[in-house]
Amino acid sequence: MAANGNGEVAMNGNGAATARKPKGLLPSITTSDKHHDVCHDMSAPTVKAQTIDELHSLQKKKSAPTTPIKGIQGTFAALPEEERQKQQLQSISASLASLTRETGPKVVRGDPASKSQTSPRVHQQHVAEPAISASDSSLKFTHVLYNLSPAELYEQAIHYEKGSFITSTGALATLSGAKTGRAPRDKRVVKDDVTGEELWWGKGSPNIEMDEHTFMVNRERAVDYLNSLDKVFVNDQFLNWDPENRIKVRIVSARAYHSLFMHNMCIRPTPEELEDFGTPDFTIYNAGQFPCNRYTHYMTSSTSIDLNLARREMVILGTQYAGEMKKGLFSVMHYLMPKRRILSLHSGCNMGKDGDVALFFGLSGTGKTTLSTDPNRYLIGDDEHCWTETGVSNIEGGCYAKCIDLSREKEPEIWNAIKFGTVLENVVFEEHTREVDYADKSVTENTRASYPIEYIPNAKIPCVGPHPKNVILLACDAFGVLPPVSKLNLAQTMYHFISGYTALVIISH
Secondary structure (H helix, E strand, O other), X not given: OOOEOOEEEEEOOOOOEEEEOOOOOOOOOEEOHHHOOOEEOOOOOOOOOOOHHHHHHHHOOOOOOOOOOOOOOOOOOOOOHHHHHHHHHHHHHHHOOEOOOOEOOEEEEOOOOOOOOOOOOEEOOOOOOOOOOOOHHHHOEEEEXXXXXXXXXXXXXXXXXXXXXXXXXXXXXXXXXXXXXXXXXXXXXXXXXXXXXXXXXXXXXXXEEEOXXXXXXHHHHXXXXXXXXXXXXXXXXXXXXXXXXXXXXXXXXXXXXXXXXXXXXXXXXXXXXXXXXXXXXXEEEEEOOOXXXXXOOOXXXXXXXEEEOOOOEEEEEOOOOXXXXXXXXXXXXXXHHHHXXXXXXXXXXXXXXXXXXXXXXXXXXXXXXXXXXXXXXXXXXXXXXXXXXXXXXEOOOEEEEEOOOOOOOOOHHHHHHOOOOOEEEOOEEOOOXXXXXXXXXXXXXXXXXXXEHHHOOXXXXXXXXXXXXXXXXXXXXXXXXXXXXXXXXXXXXXXXXXXXXOOOOXXXX
């Protein structure tokens, strides 16, 4: 028989026509009499799944313990995996407990939207006689999304948070709501017998007082809001690269944006450290989507950022601006570190190849991040540091760069750090290509990028260094009082450091 234009035809032994597969064409589908003339695609092996949901379950590999339990010392040491997770949930439930109801919520790990979750492991703090009868919130589960990876947080943000987009470079663009900067006049500190003596109060002080009762009212409001949600994000992380003075922090938030921001800005624990994390030294309750009650004493607006140093807690109401968490923890370090005879510094820091460390002091917009991110020097940190008897250490695990008028030519290291995992706050981008226009101030001039410090190629990990050799005070003098560059002796440096002279570039950051 003659061949057609697509291949050759031959006769088999039974007189039936069979097609010879020509080169370059797709695999053929053959018919077998053994299966009642049903066509079977023999071109590839089949998957080991009977349903589409089963197929999807094969896509994600279960996370196994990454470190051996044997030899680990601490709270969760030498515990089976199930018991360790139970204690972890107990700790989170205790953090979310309402002090008036004396019980923590029923918490379970995982996303409530996940179909794969059946028979979840639940924990609730129990007491013999609850002070108040059961409420609706006590009958529901609160799902805990614990220390999610950037990829998981991207999925949560894109799916559930309006205004979240992936830019052309892979960063997560998000909006902080009505507040695009910090609200220093709405930030309050509990004044008690101890802080009343230790902190600076009164005229000229940045510390605005509130009492313990008002803090507890706002804490209860924040905790009730978080417990009313189907899910909350929980980050357990560290502050300070100096292991002798490291602080354990827990951040409970309602937005993936906030969780990813703090994932970047705090020090990320290793799997071994996370297994032995235990009880945090400080906790943030970020209920920023929910306002404070204006009728509450001391409240002057719907926003309140409250710090209780005795309880080691911070409550955020009425603002979704993520920078409140970063600066709130810095305030805590300003309180705790001097008690250990450690100087906490608002400064950038880098180190030369010969070990010469430089500090760059200055307020927002004076150039700390830009100058410390020098391609010819090792970056220790861009904003917050501690200076001890042995040297300097970065408090944070990431950088928080201003993005207005950012360009590849002027700041290539920061430009290249804006990639997958980076949070871009309040930027404007082209609708189709998702290319960011860093000159556009339509949302705010205070556009920001938050990224892990290792996104800078010459970052020094761990972020510690010897004693500084050079101290640079970035005055950003808008009044013409100082010369462009002044070399100061020791006495002059101490005087200007204590004076804190600079220009107020923007009202909040």
